[in-house]
Amino acid sequence: MSDPTFFARSALLAVPLYLLLVVVLRGTSAILKHAIAVVAALALAVALVLMLPPGSLSYFTTFLLMGSVYAVLTLGLNVQWGYTGLFNIGIAAFFAIGAFTSALVTTVEPTGSMAAFTQQLFGLGAPFWVGLLAAGLASGLLALIVGGPTLRLRGDYLAIATIGIGELVRLVFQNERWLANGPQPLRGLPQPLSCLASSEGCSYLPGFVNAFFEPLSPREYPYIYVAIVAIVLFLVYVGLERAIRSPWGRVLRAVREDEDSAAMSGKNVAAFRMQAFVVGAVIMGIGGSLYAHYVVAIDYGHFDPLYGTFLIWVMLMLGGSGNNRGAVLGALLVWAIWTGASFAIDALRPTLASISPELPQRGPYVRFLLISLLMLFIVLYRPRGVLPEEKVVSLARD
Amino acid sequence: MTEAPTISRGRAFRRAASHALSSRWSLLALLGLLAVLVIVFGALEGIPASRLLGLTVRGILLGGALALGALGITLVFGVLKMANFAHGDYMTTGAYLGLVVMALIPASAPILGLGFGYEFVIALLIVMPLTGLVAYGLDRVTFRRLRKRRAAPIMMAMAALGLAFGVRSIIYMVFGADFTFYYQGGPRPIVELLPGLRVRTDQLFILAAAVVLIFLVYLLLERTKIGKAMRAMADNSDLARISGIATERVVFWTWLISGGLAGAGGMLYALDVQLRPEMGWWLLLPLFAAVILGSIGNVYGALFGAFTMGIVWQVSSAFVNPAYGPAAAFVVMILALLVRPQGLMGRDK
DSSP states (O other): SSSSTHHHHHHHHHHEEEEEEEEOOOOSSSHHHHHHHHHHHHHHHHHHHHHHHHHHHHHHHHHHHHHHHHHHHHHIIIIIIIIOOOOOOHHHHHHHHHHHHHHHHHHHHGGGGGTTTTOOOOOOOOOOOHHHHHHHHHHHHHHHHHHHHHTTOHHHHHHHHHHHHHHHHHHHHHHHHHHTTTSBOOOOOOTGGGGGSSSSOTSSOHHHHHHHTTTOOGGHHHHHHHHHHHHHHHHHHHHHHHHHHHHSHHHHHHHHHHHHHHHHHHHHHHHHHHHHHHHHHHHHHHHHHHHHHHSSOOGGGGOOOOIIHHHHHHHHHHHHHTTTHHHHHHHHHHHHHHHHHHHHHHHHHHHHHHTTTTTGGGHHHHHHHHHHHHHHHHHHHHHHOSSSSSSSSSSSSO | OOOHHHHHHHHHHHHHHHHHHHHHHHHHHHHHHHHHHHHHHHHTOOOHHHHHHHHHHHHHHHHHHHHHHHHHHHHHHHHHHHOOTHHHHHHHHHHOOOHHHHSOOOOOOOTTOOOSSHHHHHHHHHHHHHHHHHHHHHHHHHHHHHHTTTHHHHHHHHHHHHHHHHHHHHHHHHHHHHOOSTTTTOOEEHHHHHTEEEEHHEEEEEEEHHHHHHHHHHHHHSSSHHHHHHHHHHHHHHHHTTTOHHHHHHHHHHHHHHHHHHHHHHHHHHHHBOHHHHHHHHHHHHHHHHHHHHOOOOHHHHHHHHHHHHHHHHTTTTTTTTGGGHHHHHHHHHHHHOTTTTOTTSSSO
């Protein structure tokens, strides 16, 4: 308790835990549920802050943060593949468009001597939430353009078209300097509420809030951002659950299961596919924005098909496609495996070195192989994932 | 005969019009239009016609290596009804297997004015069946299980995606992420085909080797029993099974041929450009663009598509950054799909 940041960190960590409990807890009355969730989340957060050594706790926080960012992306894919059966293997394109749009909207165009180092199409200097919305909008717009000629075609064609878009978008951000600083990273993305973790505090917030978070230093910023990401993830999750359990969601699954009978029931199949594709892309764009403002400097290399597309597919397939809880769980599980594997490989360095002197520095590819094998295992033996799709989703549960 | 009501005549006219617009000829007309646009814009931008011609020739030479890859994709799609997204990485596998085999056999002096010795040709002949066996072996442990379960084609494509990344990660682990060459800094003899039009002799060899292999595939498909069985499977797999065709045997030969062609295509492409763990993934886009342009599952369509996409890839570099070459092939594919979704050789609707 001697640590001055104790209260601030506990309160911030309680936010994702509370939202998690709200989603997981079932039954009882709504008020009681929220009350239990608040108390339990605070207790859990305090326990975590007290019991874990500071290093592990901040590691846990950044893990939760990145896992939640990927969970947003996985939820986007779940709308497209899980519920509608659209085979999008160009997630990286929507991820990248979201990230770069948010970057351009929130940064300020450099002037003077800095302009020689950084070129960008525009820089609006808008707040974070404007960037977040613009990211979703731009990504949705891209989906509208890509979907037009490809969604009416067979599944494999959409797959190829999306691979193409993924590569094309990455090539553009790699080669077009004027757009977003070409192969060099676009730096200095603002971090929302980062003023809370600085000594000046946020001028637009009341004094007691600033006073409460006063002890936090910029190093503790992930505690703030994890709360923000958790809130966005929660809103996306709740919105999707509502949509999927609505008549609209039922039509999506009808389109996935049997296009012809959906069409015979008078549903405009093409329109529903397009809606699902765009909604999924908007969510991916939002995920891209969340990612960009965490890493602060982005370049084309972040949107490689491995990190930008394949990892997200493994997350959805492991968690359970057609199940939003599964998507979130899968994202956290795979992110745990992905980050855990890098520790394991570090520990195995001497062993790897004894096989071949060059192997230790190629360690990252071992986890690359591991994740591919995981994908194959799921497709071959557990195609429904850890949390399979629920048979009946539209009945009132409470 | 009574006169049809005008409203249905209008509909019939519209149907006939849309039929004509999506015919084989309109697709060819689209490609012709693109060629005209290239020449016009080339003239406006001051790009000499000889440069465009040179790039077209380069495109045809590149098309040979692409054709070998595209043939494999289209054969697997025809027989097994699955989009093999691992095919590009099978090409990478072939290229790197070639590197290993060439290290094991003694190198000779360059032959026939080419930039390489006998060892490359021997390695090519060894790598082809080797890559074919790798492709079949991977089928045994993955796709076969899915076929037995009668899984949806899309699940096969997903398994292929897993294989693509898995194979590439092994190549990264064994060979590292850097690019390399078969002949580091060796001689690269050049020949002048037409006045001002120079190509490397190696590139002529690549095209010649590709043409020979394509001809062998043609013989195999048209003249042998296994080729006939493959065509029967591609046409109607249930009927083929009822007629007593041993489907798993056909599957074996399909992978052996398609993997073998991928291995050769990978080695030939790497001889021209370089070896890189990502080369196969980057080739996937122009390869599928070629296959889809020609009609997926159709062998002759794939050949047409491969040479077209080779030309598109090279000629685009006169106008945009050469890095966009594969993406240019992709854009042409999208345009073609808008006109004729079933591809050049597809059946008319």
